[in-house]
Amino acid sequence: MQPTLNAAVSVTELGVDFGNFKAVNQVSFSVAPGEIFGFLGANGAGKTTTIRVLCGLLIPTRGTVTVAGIPYLSEESADRIKEKVGYMSQKFTLYNDLTVAENLNFTASLRKLERTYYLKRKKELFDFITFDKPESTMVKDLPGGMKQQVSLAASMLHNPEIIFLDEPTAGVTSAAREKFWSLIKSLAKNGKTIFVTSHYMDEVEQCDRIALMRSGELIALDSPKGLKESTFPHPLYELTPKRKIPYSEIEALRSPDYFDSFQAYGLRFHASPRTAQSWNEFLMRYSEDFDSQIIQPTLEDVFIRLVEGQNR
Amino acid sequence: MKIARIKAIAKKEIFHVVRDPFTLALALLLPVMMVTIFGLAIEFNVQNIKIAVYDGDQTQSSRKLIDTLASSGYFLIDSFPTQFAAIHQVDAESDRAALMIEPEFEHHLWSDRGARAQLVLDGADNSTVGSVVGYFTAMQDLATHKILGSPITTPVEVKTRFLFNPELNSRWFVVPGLLVVVVGILSILLTSLTVAREYENGSMELLLSTPVEPIEIILGKLAPYVGLGLSAVVFVYIIARVFFHVPFLGSHFTLILGCVLFLSTYLAQGLLISVTTRKQQVAMQIAMMSGLLPSILLSGFIFAIESMPLFFRGLTAALPARWFMVICRDTFLKGSSLYALRYSFLALLLICTVMVVIASKKFKRDVEP
Structure with missing residues (x-):
């Protein structure tokens, strides 16, 4: 796969090795300018390593990477990439023992922003996130959602073309998550490219496209709708047990006699029949044991089927 | 390398120090506590x-011997009527x-046989036995002089004179x-904590996602601790001079040069510990x-x-503190x-260079892309 022209991010056969361990292997994708690109995978799938490469924090072992039109070839190009991207991680947002102003001043100093530009930009960003508290507020005194928004503002002070958000809404309230995503969409509408990882499937649904990683490899890449259709070509059923089903019987149902996938969801099961005939056979045998209804697959179903299901 | 970035990181670090009660207490109270x-x-x-003391003789001579000990200021005399009672005191x-x-x-x-007295010591208490024997030997000569009433004359007379600390004042030494x-402890502890904290809360990655260079992070983060370390030097110097009246006969330049070398070595060691452990608690230990x-x-x-065994003597050569x-x-x-x-300075310079090179390489290898 050749690097995509005019793409915000273009990755071709990316490989990152740590000794003998291949953390990322043969990964190729591109992200268009203004796109909200979701990046999903279980822990250890290679998401963070890929993001570290794209942010200029790690030189790839193999493959070609172009970020914001800059080919990533060396430490020098890493510095140029860092000028063009913003990064916000879930683990660290802002220094709690500094005020909002001190945090932003610090980021502006690291990015060598000119003072008048910085002040103008800060005001724009405060308006954007509707920050209405005094700048002298200590970050530790901000509610979680507000902290994330100020952190987003800090990552955008230098007006980056691409913003990398690593689980940006982890640990904040639903209302705060909703507001955060409205900000993300607004940024994308204004031409910013958003590269986001999240564990919340309802959030990921809002991405234009989603890449799924497993064991360092890209296993699927499509729009949320496309992923659902390609993963579940047959109807998906929710099965509710009418009686207590022994574990051995449940395990028997996981075999490919009846279903392509059979996953537990609490006390219920989501099952995708292999064929119409296998579904009929299942009903003939188990209709007394389960209630069934057709459901629309969610991204969680896709994720479990493709990422987690393979490991079960 | 941009000075503005180094200043920004140093300023942020100062905020952390000033606003963190633990760091502040460590920086301010540790020198006070240790000096005290x-x-x-x-x-x-x-x-x-x-x-x-068991005085079985009860004569003028035996009393003079006991008086000499009592008036020396080193000994407190407990008199006992029997040898058993006196020995029991040591046992107990x-x-x-x-x-x-x-x-x-x-x-x-007064006869040719010579007077004899026995000193029984608690050999389990190593800390005072040596001093007691030393004092007692000196007192013995003095008592002989007092009892006999004439100066002692020996074929060889050795007079002791202590240079630099004539009264052997412990505080001048300590x-x-x-x-x-x-x-040492301030610089290594604070440095190891400050860098480990950045790793632990994930902010190191965020710092590195900006165009800041590793050397700027090192210098910016360590600068406030150099300041703290030098403040501690000034603090201990004032205490030494004003409260303990320790003389200062050398050059301040020499002392400061030694301080800077020593600080740099321990700051580098703290950095190395931080980068290696990445956990505040482990780094602290x-x-x-x-x-x-x-x-x-x-x-x-x-x-x-x-006085140390050969192995430990060799080991101390690699320690900047020595x-x-x-x-x-x-x-x-x-x-x-x-x-x-010059030899101490050269050794310190060598250790400092090795430590700075190792710490910088390890840090750069860990954080650079």
């Missing part, structure tokens, strides 16, 4: 040693030693050494083990290096010049 504890409590000159650890004067003491003194301990303990136990601060201890004490008490201290 070591400066006041450590006394190598043992005094008021309780000694049980009520007294450090027992002096037994035999019944014919005076008679033997307080300059405190500079090494206080500066290793900093204590590798910073505080060698500074106190293996630097010559309390125990003489010359060389800075020599620089501190000799600058304070002897007024030694940079030239006179």
